[in-house]
Amino acid sequence: MSLKYALLGFLNYESMTGYQLKKYFDESVGGFWNASLSQIYPTLNSMYEEGVVTSEEVQLDSLNKKIYSITAKGKEELLKWLEEPTEIQPLRSTLLLKLYFSSNISKEIVISQFESLIKQSRLKLEIYEKGIEHLRKEHLSTGYMKQEALYWNLTADYGVKHQEAFIKWCEECILKLKNAEKDAEGRVTFEDNNY
Amino acid sequence: MSLKYALLGFLNYESMTGYQLKKYFDESVGGFWNASLSQIYPTLNSMYEEGVVTSEEVQLDSLNKKIYSITAKGKEELLKWLEEPTEIQPLRSTLLLKLYFSSNISKEIVISQFESLIKQSRLKLEIYEKGIEHLRKEHLSTGYMKQEALYWNLTADYGVKHQEAFIKWCEECILKLKNAEKDAEGRVTFEDNNY
């Protein structure tokens, strides 16, 4: 249940509504975590019952809003969670699963799938890099790096490195598939090949 | 619902029981997909109702077993799934989420967390590399690469590349955190710092 801690993390910056929290999510950690409003609202409710947040119903701009704030207990739990050692989470990749069984289909299709993945990945990379550039400029102008920005940069870095490694791997896969095609001629017997 | 297709993929190699499927999982795609028996059995049942597998109850080695086989419809669905273009799945990382908020705790703790992650990751890498070495030797002796082995190698490759990139990133994070510590002296004001 990381969502709870993510919400506590944002509320630790400032008090806000569930709707605003959703926006914070999308604009900051959206690259590696996302949450829907239909998940955020019930979670905030159970967090209220737990006593890690308080809520205040107000009428602002003639709209009914529920502004949530972190409590002392909430801060305590957030810090405890942050200090806990992190175990590396196991991979769970549909893509690799599919690839594992791809000897059943033609190499041409697999290669075109990789080409499409590379395109998608390059787009993502561009978006990441623009975001980082934005962060960098903002903090260069202030003359020093905020404590928070240091960590934000580390997560952004991961996104870039991860995406670059992925593209490289895709390119190598294409090469290996093309080479295997040549090697295979007259050497490999194709039983049960559907193509 | 990738589990269904994974099960079809294995049953396409040969007919077997749910228990054996679990073993296949762990020993082949365990690095990027895992399934528990309590998930496999009900899924096989619903697949039977769908008509993508048949089952035969037999008594082998004086044990009651249900041997599942893939049907023509099952093969069709497997191929269709394999040929479908794959979208890149969004990241979902508790680790990055935690790091994002880590300005709230001391740098020393974060650094030691990274050091622990590197250790865990190196262990994983060793296991991967041994598995690949094993595959390589097995197929060198046969003189050529089986169609399947080509794809198995690509997935194993991903595991290695991913893990290596991760370790590199961790190491860079540690360096950046240590440098920031030096830079910060006398320049950054620490408000609300709990340490």
Add this chain to the structure above:
DNA sequence: ACTATCATGTAAGTAGTTACATGATTTG
């Protein structure tokens, strides 16, 4: 005798998605 492995499940709970429901306010 006991422990591990083989073998098949059910039941309850968690995390998250998708669809639905409602209504106000703001912007083009």
Add this chain to the structure above:
DNA sequence: CAAATCATGTAACTACTTACATGATAGT
């Protein structure tokens, strides 16, 4: 005046995990 945005939720469903239940066989 229509569409987008602000704002809060419920209900149903999916995928998966954890705990429980049962019983046979094989090896130490």
